[in-house]
Amino acid sequence: MAKRLICLFFLILLGSFTFANGGSEQEQLSEKKIPTIRFAYSWAYGFTGLLEQYKDRVKDHIRIEQEPNVGLQHKENILIDVASNNLPDIFTFWSYETNLGDFVKNDHIIDIQEYFDASKLIDRNNFYESSLKATEINGVNYAIPHERFFGFFVVNKEIFKSLNLPYPKTWEDIKKISPILLENDIIPISMGSFKGDPGHLFFSALTYQSPNGYDETLEMKNSNNFIYPGTINATKAVLDLIKCNAIPNNTIYSGSWDHQINEYNNRRTAMIYTFSWNLALFRPEIADNSLIIPVPRINKDVRDVTGFTVGGIALSICINKKSWNDSDKQNEIIQIVDWLLSEEVFITRLNQQGTFPTLKMDIPEFKNSMYYKVEEYIKTVEIFGIHEFYFNSLNAFNQFKEANDLLWSGVFSKHDFLNFVQEGININNE
Amino acid sequence: MNKSGHKGRTIRKDLVGLLLLATILPSILITTLFAGNVKKIIDTDVRAYQEVIIDQTRNSLENIFTSVNIIHRSVIGKIVPNYLPLEFEERLKKEEVIALKDLLSFLHTIAQAYTYINGIYLIYDSDYIISSRLSIRTNVLLDKSWVIISRASDGEEYIIGPHFAEYNVGLPQEEYDTVISSIQKFYMPGNSNNEILIQVDINLSVFQDFIESMDYNEQIPMYIYNSRMESSLLKNDIFNSMNEKQITASEQIKREIKPDHLYLHALPRKDHILEKFRSAILGMILIISIISFFIFLTALLLSRRITSPLHDLYTYMKQVGQGDFSPIYPRTNYLELGYLIERFRKMVSDIDNLIETVVSKEKETTEARLQALQAKINPHFLYNTLDVIRSIALEHDNMDINEMTLSLSRLFRYNVGNLEDTTTLKNEIEYIYDYLKIQNYRFGDRITVKFSIEEEANKVQITRFVLQPIIENSFKHGLELRGKGGLLKISAGIVEDTLEIRIFDNGPGIKPQKLLRIQDSLIIDAQKNKVKNTHGLNNVNLRLKLLYGNEYGIYLTSEYLKWTEVRVTIPFNPELQNV
Numbered sequence A: 001m002a003k004r005l006i007c008l009f010f011l012i013l014l015g016s017f018t019f020a021n022g023g024s025e026q027e028q029l030s031e032k033k034i035p036t037i038r039f040a041y042s043w044a045y046g047f048t049g050l051l052e053q054y055k056d057r058v059k060d061h062i063r064i065e066q067e068p069n070v071g072l073q074h075k076e077n078i079l080i081d082v083a084s085n086n087l088p089d090i091f092t093f094w095s096y097e098t099n100l101g102d103f104v105k106n107d108h109i110i111d112i113q114e115y116f117d118a119s120k121l122i123d124r125n126n127f128y129e130s131s132l133k134a135t136e137i138n139g140v141n142y143a144i145p146h147e148r149f150f151g152f153f154v155v156n157k158e159i160f161k162s163l164n165l166p167y168p169k170t171w172e173d174i175k176k177i178s179p180i181l182l183e184n185d186i187i188p189i190s191m192g193s194f195k196g197d198p199g200h201l202f203f204s205a206l207t208y209q210s211p212n213g214y215d216e217t218l219e220m221k222n223s224n225n226f227i228y229p230g231t232i233n234a235t236k237a238v239l240d241l242i243k244c245n246a247i248p249n250n251t252i253y254s255g256s257w258d259h260q261i262n263e264y265n266n267r268r269t270a271m272i273y274t275f276s277w278n279l280a281l282f283r284p285e286i287a288d289n290s291l292i293i294p295v296p297r298i299n300k301d302v303r304d305v306t307g308f309t310v311g312g313i314a315l316s317i318c319i320n321k322k323s324w325n326d327s328d329k330q331n332e333i334i335q336i337v338d339w340l341l342s343e344e345v346f347i348t349r350l351n352q353q354g355t356f357p358t359l360k361m362d363i364p365e366f367k368n369s370m371y372y373k374v375e376e377y378i379k380t381v382e383i384f385g386i387h388e389f390y391f392n393s394l395n396a397f398n399q400f401k402e403a404n405d406l407l408w409s410g411v412f413s414k415h416d417f418l419n420f421v422q423e424g425i426n427i428n429n430e
Numbered sequence B: 001m002n003k004s005g006h007k008g009r010t011i012r013k014d015l016v017g018l019l020l021l022a023t024i025l026p027s028i029l030i031t032t033l034f035a036g037n038v039k040k041i042i043d044t045d046v047r048a049y050q051e052v053i054i055d056q057t058r059n060s061l062e063n064i065f066t067s068v069n070i071i072h073r074s075v076i077g078k079i080v081p082n083y084l085p086l087e088f089e090e091r092l093k094k095e096e097v098i099a100l101k102d103l104l105s106f107l108h109t110i111a112q113a114y115t116y117i118n119g120i121y122l123i124y125d126s127d128y129i130i131s132s133r134l135s136i137r138t139n140v141l142l143d144k145s146w147v148i149i150s151r152a153s154d155g156e157e158y159i160i161g162p163h164f165a166e167y168n169v170g171l172p173q174e175e176y177d178t179v180i181s182s183i184q185k186f187y188m189p190g191n192s193n194n195e196i197l198i199q200v201d202i203n204l205s206v207f208q209d210f211i212e213s214m215d216y217n218e219q220i221p222m223y224i225y226n227s228r229m230e231s232s233l234l235k236n237d238i239f240n241s242m243n244e245k246q247i248t249a250s251e252q253i254k255r256e257i258k259p260d261h262l263y264l265h266a267l268p269r270k271d272h273i274l275e276k277f278r279s280a281i282l283g284m285i286l287i288i289s290i291i292s293f294f295i296f297l298t299a300l301l302l303s304r305r306i307t308s309p310l311h312d313l314y315t316y317m318k319q320v321g322q323g324d325f326s327p328i329y330p331r332t333n334y335l336e337l338g339y340l341i342e343r344f345r346k347m348v349s350d351i352d353n354l355i356e357t358v359v360s361k362e363k364e365t366t367e368a369r370l371q372a373l374q375a376k377i378n379p380h381f382l383y384n385t386l387d388v389i390r391s392i393a394l395e396h397d398n399m400d401i402n403e404m405t406l407s408l409s410r411l412f413r414y415n416v417g418n419l420e421d422t423t424t425l426k427n428e429i430e431y432i433y434d435y436l437k438i439q440n441y442r443f444g445d446r447i448t449v450k451f452s453i454e455e456e457a458n459k460v461q462i463t464r465f466v467l468q469p470i471i472e473n474s475f476k477h478g479l480e481l482r483g484k485g486g487l488l489k490i491s492a493g494i495v496e497d498t499l500e501i502r503i504f505d506n507g508p509g510i511k512p513q514k515l516l517r518i519q520d521s522l523i524i525d526a527q528k529n530k531v532k533n534t535h536g537l538n539n540v541n542l543r544l545k546l547l548y549g550n551e552y553g554i555y556l557t558s559e560y561l562k563w564t565e566v567r568v569t570i571p572f573n574p575e576l577q578n579v
Helices: A002-021 A024-030 A042-058 A072-083 A094-105 A113-119 A127-133 A157-162 A171-183 A199-207 A212-225 A229-243 A257-265 A277-283 A285-289 A330-340 A342-352 A369-380 A394-408 A414-427 B010-083 B094-113 B138-142 B145-152 B205-210 B244-248 B271-320 B335-395 B400-418 B425-444 B466-482 B512-522 B538-547 B576-579
Strands: A037-039 A063-068 A092-094 A147-156 A187-189 A271-273 A290-293 A307-312 A316-319 A382-384 B117-124 B129-131 B158-164 B176-186 B191-203 B223-224 B231-235 B253-258 B261-268 B422-424 B447-453 B461-465 B486-495 B497-507 B553-559 B565-573
Touching: A037 A330, A037 B129, A042 A063, A042 A330, A042 A342, A072 A092, A072 B094, A092 A330, A094 A127, A094 A316, A094 A394, A113 A229, A113 A330, A127 A307, A147 A157, A147 A199, A147 A369, A157 A199, A157 A414, A171 A187, A171 A229, A171 B010, A187 A382, A199 A212, A199 A229, A199 A271, A229 A414, A229 B158, A257 A271, A257 A277, A271 A277, A271 A382, A277 A369, A277 B335, A285 A290, A285 A369, A285 B191, A290 A369, A307 A330, A307 A369, A316 A330, A330 B158, A330 B425, A342 B512, A394 A414, A394 B094, B010 B094, B010 B117, B010 B176, B010 B191, B010 B205, B010 B223, B010 B253, B010 B261, B010 B271, B094 B117, B094 B129, B117 B138, B145 B158, B145 B176, B145 B191, B158 B231, B176 B205, B191 B205, B205 B231, B271 B335, B335 B400, B400 B425, B425 B466, B461 B538, B466 B486, B466 B538, B466 B565, B512 B538, B512 B553, B538 B553
Parallel strands: A037 A063, A037 A092, A187 A271, A307 A382, B447 B486
Antiparallel strands: A092 A316, A147 A271, A147 A290, A147 A307, B117 B129, B117 B191, B158 B176, B176 B191, B223 B231, B223 B261, B253 B261, B422 B461, B486 B497, B497 B565, B553 B565
């Protein structure tokens, strides 16, 4: 009896101390260790809401630490992370060897076949083979392509109609209509370049008008030569646009995708050369009044401009090799990447921005007519990869972007531009 | 009140009282001390701690706003040497493009360096906006009221409360960042027409620690007062939860964050701490009470193990005092108590035996007296009859009948005496002579009787009727069975302080097994046996032990078919004998 009472006493004593100390510490002790996965992405606006919902769904076994960034700021942050040995577990990054090469050289990211082998939901056969090419280096895929993009030249029909102007078919046409548009406080083509955007992509489109322009670019990777007839013609074409004031005076200020679409949506510009990742930004009424036309011919010797456009794979999903090899994280990484490659995410990204899925899947109906217009357009053209994909290094590409800033702003002459880009390639080649 | 004046006090009651005192008193003392200390802590230490927290909060806020001012100055420092009179009409020159790109990179670098900076905006007169962000909606920002106010100001800094930075993206979005803005107008040196507004947006998240009710600030409602805007800039959650009455009733502490501009107002609360401590005190009291209760209970249980046997012993003592000698003795594991109880049990047992012995003796005495009385009535008739018989025998000269009658008469007289009366061995031997005379008429010369009595032994006082039953046994179980040649030897002598009397017969003796049984029956504790049978060896043995002690009595030895000897021992004290 006495023994029972003593046991009871100690039990109650223990209970009392537990009561006095509160239950939180006990809860903390019994709390299961949940792995934290850092995920950095450049889809700051729109995607974050979806990610929050997913985080909530998996919060019992994965803690996702998200790092949203906007556009090129994401690229800079990731490069800082690499330099400081603080690479996120999963991150989006620009595709092709130009962008992924350094990660591969330094063994930062995994051969994505390892992920395909481990995943029970996703297989490489789910993707377009052409998309997978964008992340292939020496026959190995180092990232999972996530978004296809295409460039298109679009005009505001209403503006042209109101001013009784024809849609330009040649550079000469642009030179003719530009003064009229400017007189009406309308910028002919809202094109700028800050940190290369969107100028360098338009430059590629202009380069490929030359009969051998695309082949020369493909050759650039091996020849390390930038200066070809195609690039020379494209440079000249840019300088012609500046000369006839077809583009804004301050191309640095105008150098962003949002600025470009904003000008177009507000009828302050008649034409833009833009990309599918901006589709969602078109106002529906403006989209209805828009027409995709071939990029005007820069000279009479160009190839058929109705038969091609530029495009490729924008962002891909990369998996940090160090994190992948951490047995405490691998399952969670697979689970998150599975989700990033789910139709839910692809459809959201398509609707929220306009990037087309790399996954073979049914595309839902669009609310914005611009989607249909682009979808129809790309069925009729061949897609050529932009210069970005074929530089021998990220530094050379960055120098190409810097050169575009100076070219489009009117600072560089043809000679300056071509030599500046070539120097970038040469430095890396040395 | 009883005779000893104890007023009903018992060890158990006192012990319970003592235990209560030993548990309750420390509990009250500890609780009182704890509560007193808590009050002291709240009054002094907590208040000092709260002020430290307020100062720390003020310092961290000042750091944020100071770094914003540093950004303002850095940007000015960057702009002034390479001022770009940005206009929409003309294309930028090469130097201007480079300067613009450099400025943008600078803004971007600063925004990257200060992770809590959401955006830096340089708003030119020409409505150009240069931003650390890649794309913005210029018109949205230009339409903001604070831009208009700042443009009209004399250069004061304005801090704008939390708002959505819907201008920091190129196009409308579903989500916007929430920021606090610091905006200030600067003039280019030497040209007061060139004005630039510098707006620095701070992510609201940097103020999260201030806003959210953390453990440390839960007790201190705080808000930042913007004197320039004459409104509060930011309030923490706990302040937001207070009503007007609570705010008015609270004492306020004011700290300056930015001179003549931003102030931190804090309303340190006691009630919240008191509430926290109240539950701590209640918990403490509860724990102490539970501990005290169980200590008391355990001590009580342990003490009962001591006091219960004591109390039972006390009760049984009372029972024994009232004549009940059959108590059930308490059990205990304690050595000391066990010894006490055992000694008491032995004492009660001894007393009980003594009482029984006394009662037995009383009864024997009474019976003997009755027998004697009975004998006193009848012997007179017998004496008279025997005297008549002896007279007739003398008349007829029949000497045998005469002597036999005389012996018989003396036997009767001796028999009538009291059993407890003592007599000398000589008298007892004489009585035996008379007895043997009569037996001699029965057995004639078949039996020879020899006496060997020391002179000193004759004087020894012994109880009566000791020898006759023994000699009668010698006849009955020995000599009668032998036929001729029977020998009866009676000897007596002093051995040290003991009178030893030996009765020997050469009868057929006793079988060894029977001898052992008889010997066992003679080794008895006189105190434990009641005298029920007044005849035979056992009776004599018992009487001797009762009178003289267990070490005295009868000892029987025999050799089967040869002889039997009975040894009687009686204490001998020469001094007493002389008296």
